[in-house]
Amino acid sequence: MELIRFSKTDKPVSIDIQVEEAPVWSYIYVGDLTFKSKSSAGGNSNHILGLPVNLDDDINSWDIRLGNISTSTLTATVTITWTQDDKVLNIWTRQIDVPAEAAVKISDDALLEATN
Amino acid sequence: MKKIILICIGILAGASLYAQNPDSITIDDYYVDFSVPDITAFSILDINSNDVVRPGNVKELAVGIQNYVDQDGNLKPGLAMEIAPYRILAKALKVRSFWEKNKSLKNLQISIGTAQGDSSNLLAAWGINWTPIDRTDPVANIALQNFFADYLANKDSIANQMSLAGQRNKHLQSVNQFLNSLTPTSRLSSQTKVAILQYFGGGYRSRLLRYDSTDNQLYALVMKDTVLQKLGTFNINLDSAQSNALSMLIVQNAKLTFTEQAEEEEFAENFSEELKRQKKIFIEENWNRLVIQLKAGSKYNSAENTIKDLSLLNWRIFGGIAGRIPGLANSNSTLAKSSQVIYQASYINYKDKSMPLKWEFSTGGRLLLGKADKRLSAEFLYSQATINGETTDKSEYIRYTIGGEMKINEGLWLELAVGGQKFLQGNDDTRVVPQFGLKYAIQKKSRF
Numbered sequence: 001m002e003l004i005r006f007s008k009t010d011k012p013v014s015i016d017i018q019v020e021e022a023p024v025w026s027y028i029y030v031g032d033l034t035f036k037s038k039s040s041a042g043g044n045s046n047h048i049l050g051l052p053v054n055l056d057d058d059i060n061s062w063d064i065r066l067g068n069i070s071t072s073t074l075t076a077t078v079t080i081t082w083t084q085d086d087k088v089l090n091i092w093t094r095q096i097d098v099p100a101e102a103a104v105k106i107s108d109d110a111l112l113e114a115t116n
Numbered sequence: 117m118k119k120i121i122l123i124c125i126g127i128l129a130g131a132s133l134y135a136q137n138p139d140s141i142t143i144d145d146y147y148v149d150f151s152v153p154d155i156t157a158f159s160i161l162d163i164n165s166n167d168v169v170r171p172g173n174v175k176e177l178a179v180g181i182q183n184y185v186d187q188d189g190n191l192k193p194g195l196a197m198e199i200a201p202y203r204i205l206a207k208a209l210k211v212r213s214f215w216e217k218n219k220s221l222k223n224l225q226i227s228i229g230t231a232q233g234d235s236s237n238l239l240a241a242w243g244i245n246w247t248p249i250d251r252t253d254p255v256a257n258i259a260l261q262n263f264f265a266d267y268l269a270n271k272d273s274i275a276n277q278m279s280l281a282g283q284r285n286k287h288l289q290s291v292n293q294f295l296n297s298l299t300p301t302s303r304l305s306s307q308t309k310v311a312i313l314q315y316f317g318g319g320y321r322s323r324l325l326r327y328d329s330t331d332n333q334l335y336a337l338v339m340k341d342t343v344l345q346k347l348g349t350f351n352i353n354l355d356s357a358q359s360n361a362l363s364m365l366i367v368q369n370a371k372l373t374f375t376e377q378a379e380e381e382e383f384a385e386n387f388s389e390e391l392k393r394q395k396k397i398f399i400e401e402n403w404n405r406l407v408i409q410l411k412a413g414s415k416y417n418s419a420e421n422t423i424k425d426l427s428l429l430n431w432r433i434f435g436g437i438a439g440r441i442p443g444l445a446n447s448n449s450t451l452a453k454s455s456q457v458i459y460q461a462s463y464i465n466y467k468d469k470s471m472p473l474k475w476e477f478s479t480g481g482r483l484l485l486g487k488a489d490k491r492l493s494a495e496f497l498y499s500q501a502t503i504n505g506e507t508t509d510k511s512e513y514i515r516y517t518i519g520g521e522m523k524i525n526e527g528l529w530l531e532l533a534v535g536g537q538k539f540l541q542g543n544d545d546t547r548v549v550p551q552f553g554l555k556y557a558i559q560k561k562s563r564f
Contacts, residue, residue: 026269040262061285
């Protein structure tokens with residue numbers, strides 16, 4: 001579980017989700033708003049979560065699915081970066097092995113907190 | 117297709133009654149070997165490919181080489197390394213865009229090796245293997261990748277059904293509200309809440325491992341003990357109403373976890389089955405699409421086991437192109453879907469004077485009719501070589517074969533063929549001798 005702290009300003013909090021070394025993927029990120037993307041859609045990975053006043057004490061949850069259509073295991077890296085006003089608030093990164101001709105899912109959550 | 121192959125064999129069997137001197141000449145002499153040659157440092161040096169090191173980054177590459185090549189240029193036998201530049205360099209941000217623009221370089225492979233020679237000498241070799249275009253490879257097919265990206269995404273976008281991430285998020289919000297209710301006058305610190313919330317969230321597998329993966333009730337019991345213990349470390353004690361509320365949340369969590377487990381296991385199984393099915397369809401429909409392969413390699417000898425002392429023994433290049441009959445690339449006709457033409461050329465130059473040949477050039481083509489895993493073939497090969505020594509003699513011949521092949525499993529083929537050979541120059545008898553030696557072989561072959 002991540003703790004994402006941000007300032008009580010009028011600058012929104014954003015996320016950027018990157019998937020490396022896995023050509024087949026999709027994700028869903030759930031908070032006040034729900035964001036979805038997939039590798040077949042050009043992979044738009046940057047999303048605005050909202051303003052600090054609306055995000056304080058929120059829970060965000062995400063599931064990232066990775067598919068491997070080759071006949072050997074691949075190792076993918078998934079990274080979520082939270083930013084506010086170009087300042088990096090938190091980075092969540094995981095490396096995961098995807099077996100041959102299989103799909104895996106990686107999940108986690110975060111508590112968001114606005115600070116002075 | 118099997119019937120056609122058997123009929124052809126029967127006809128050719130009849131022709132064998134008229135063959136000349138069948139015992140002295142076998143079909144192996146005439147069968148055109150159109151497999152893609154294995155030009156790697158390991159095949160050149162006859163090194164066991166199971167011992168090959170494949171570095172994943174620059175550091176591993178440097179460490180691997182320095183064990184066999186020291187800073188003075190001294191060489192040791194035993195180096196067997198296969199380098200995929202993409203794998204090593206792709207993570208470097210500066211070069212990532214280069215690989216994205218030049219995706220055909222992704223499968224470039226470079227092999228290097230050293231081995232002990234016959235006496236105190238050392239042998240070294242390198243090989244390059246590059247397939248710039250391979251439209252028969254399902255893994256590289258963008259449409260197939262997109263199909264399965266959509267397949268993954270659809271799992272989280274089922275109409276009138278909240279996604280699993282959404283269900284977990286809603287549950288965690290309830291847990292968060294419960295935690296906020298424990299201290300109505302002031303909010304629990306965020307670190308305390310994260311410490312408790314983590315027991316309810318994250319991946320379902322980690323929760324199953326932590327509590328119990330076999331029974332809903334046991335799961336709930338273990339989870340409640342764990343959470344109460346954690347609350348105790350923060351001096352948070354629950355009254356009976358709060359304890360009941362916590363129990364309800366834990367029961368919800370157990371139900372969510374086991375439901376997710378069942379759904380995800382079924383999804384994973386369906387994904388794998390669908391993938392195998394789609395790949396099979398892709399290969400059946402695209403077995404004869406465009407492939408271009410280029411290979412090169414050379415072998416060296418070093419009497420003093422140093423880089424400076426390396427002398428070239430031979431070098432070789434190979435190029436091959438396979439695809440549909442020209443003009444039928446976009447056709448949906450039966451002929452277009454069930455035929456393939458292959459052209460390949462190979463050149464070997466021998467610097468080693470002890471070898472019988474100076475150089476050898478061969479080129480030829482195949483016409484295949486059939487399917488991805490079984491087909492008839494007609495093949496033609498032209499070869500020319502010059503002989504070593506104080507002679508200007510050349511060996512020049514053509515070979516032709518008609519046969520069939522059937523794939524048994526990945527890389528393993530059953531081959532049946534009959535063919536002939538005609539020497540255009542050389543000291544062998546000029547003849548056309550169709551022989552039915554019924555060459556059959558089950559062998560591992562790399563083919564277009």
